[in-house]
Amino acid sequence: MSNRGLRPANFAVLAAALVLGARPSWSAVMTVDDAVKIALQHNTLVIGADAGVLDAKSGLYGAYSGILPHASASLSRSSTVVDNQTGGRNIGGGLTAPLTSDFESHGTTPGLNGTWNVLNLSSIEGFRSASSSLKAAKLSRTATRNDVILETRRQFYTTVSTYHLARVAAGALRVARDNERRSSALFEVGSVSKSDLLKAQVRTAQSELDSITAAQAIVNSRIALASQIGIRESELGDIDTVLTVTPQEFDEAELYKEAAAKRPDLMAAEADLASAKSQESSAHFNRLPYVSMQGGVTFNTKDHQTSTIDPPGLPGIPPGIESTSSQTDRQFQGSIALNWNFFDGLSTDSRNAAARARVRRSTETYDALQRNLESEVHQAVIAYREAVERDRVASRAFESAVENLKLIQQKYNVGSATILDLVDAQEQATQAAVDGVSARAQIRIAEATIDRVRGRGE
Numbered sequence: 001m002s003n004r005g006l007r008p009a010n011f012a013v014l015a016a017a018l019v020l021g022a023r024p025s026w027s028a029v030m031t032v033d034d035a036v037k038i039a040l041q042h043n044t045l046v047i048g049a050d051a052g053v054l055d056a057k058s059g060l061y062g063a064y065s066g067i068l069p070h071a072s073a074s075l076s077r078s079s080t081v082v083d084n085q086t087g088g089r090n091i092g093g094g095l096t097a098p099l100t101s102d103f104e105s106h107g108t109t110p111g112l113n114g115t116w117n118v119l120n121l122s123s124i125e126g127f128r129s130a131s132s133s134l135k136a137a138k139l140s141r142t143a144t145r146n147d148v149i150l151e152t153r154r155q156f157y158t159t160v161s162t163y164h165l166a167r168v169a170a171g172a173l174r175v176a177r178d179n180e181r182r183s184s185a186l187f188e189v190g191s192v193s194k195s196d197l198l199k200a201q202v203r204t205a206q207s208e209l210d211s212i213t214a215a216q217a218i219v220n221s222r223i224a225l226a227s228q229i230g231i232r233e234s235e236l237g238d239i240d241t242v243l244t245v246t247p248q249e250f251d252e253a254e255l256y257k258e259a260a261a262k263r264p265d266l267m268a269a270e271a272d273l274a275s276a277k278s279q280e281s282s283a284h285f286n287r288l289p290y291v292s293m294q295g296g297v298t299f300n301t302k303d304h305q306t307s308t309i310d311p312p313g314l315p316g317i318p319p320g321i322e323s324t325s326s327q328t329d330r331q332f333q334g335s336i337a338l339n340w341n342f343f344d345g346l347s348t349d350s351r352n353a354a355a356r357a358r359v360r361r362s363t364e365t366y367d368a369l370q371r372n373l374e375s376e377v378h379q380a381v382i383a384y385r386e387a388v389e390r391d392r393v394a395s396r397a398f399e400s401a402v403e404n405l406k407l408i409q410q411k412y413n414v415g416s417a418t419i420l421d422l423v424d425a426q427e428q429a430t431q432a433a434v435d436g437v438s439a440r441a442q443i444r445i446a447e448a449t450i451d452r453v454r455g456r457g458e
Helices: 008-021 032-042 044-064 121-188 194-229 252-262 264-285 347-414 419-453
Strands: 070-087 099-119 290-310 321-339
Touching (some): 032 044, 044 121, 121 194, 121 264, 252 264, 252 347, 252 419, 347 419
Antiparallel strands (some): 070 099, 099 290, 290 321
16 A cells, blocks of 8 residues: 555545445434434433423422322221239228239221311412422423424534535545646646645645544534434434525514513423412411311221129129120211411421522523513524525625636636636635535524524424
8 A cells, every 4th residue: 555545635535435425323314303303302401301390290299288188098906905903893882802803805996087278378379389380390391492402403504514514625625636736747847836836735735634624523513413412423324414595584573572472481480480489478378377177987896895803703793704895887086176386496487588589589580581582582683694694695705706716727727827826716715615504504503593582492
């Protein structure tokens, strides 16, 4: 193998071939919508948002327990056994001689019991707070999904642009090599100076470096895209590199109205603020008395007792063995109570302080979103219009650069332009192509940003 086979340019071409030509496990070409769909299933932020909804549901179930009745069932079996109990009996004002007795009792009691805090304002407000928290968690999950969609689209189009830039770099490298060969041939016959040849060689080396950088940029962008959507880079496969745009017109006032009405993060902040205020009320109401009810019923209660007295048959003493049994069909019991925890060791004060702190944080979060909404919409629209204008200017510049390159090439062919003029024209055309790719990618990213700002996601 010759030394030329180890040149950096060949490494860049090989890297680009490996990246552009490989077809890993993803069988079809991945579009931006495919990437978004995968990200909504595997992205860490989405999974965390789903877990947040489960946490909020747990809090709601806990709040239900403060306002719903509690019921329980029981089946008890009791036994009492007394051996060799000694003592006398008082009969007719006189105490008998010491007696020894045994006692045995058995009983079975099935029953139902229930309690209910029928009027506990603190628990009622706690339930309202938990309900608002669940609503906020669901809206936050939607907002997180919208953020993930935006970041996925941004990274996808960034990756697409690296493919196009790599192609531009590869084309520039081919042109630079042609110029170097041409300059070398002309130098051999004395038509160009040594300086022109060296400049052409420097241009080739720079193009080789640009090609290596572009190939590495593809790898880095693919890794970032795979990380964003939650899969391994080896599973990513080919992606759809079509990068076409259709400019649109956006009414900033209409976008603002839509964002104010549909942005899930705004609605989540509003629900979280309502939850915080309810939590604060619940903490205040914890100082008030509350009413509770308690009741129970037992069914088919059975009881059996047996007593043995020794010695039997003393005057006035019944026979030595007594046995009794009883059974009850139903037995009801109930109570209603007024409860007041007028001092609980500053626990209520702790709840009040925490609730007030949460209200302040939630208020500031909601106010900040409202305060920055107009600027955010304006910024998104300006960024989109700038990207469209950049694309228009880049397209015009590319057309002019290509036309200029043709003219310089013709002049160079007839000897009225130098190799440096040709190289400059080629560099201008390459830069115009790069600017066009970047502008089109920015338009697609700006479109995704506007969808996120206005509250549109999936």
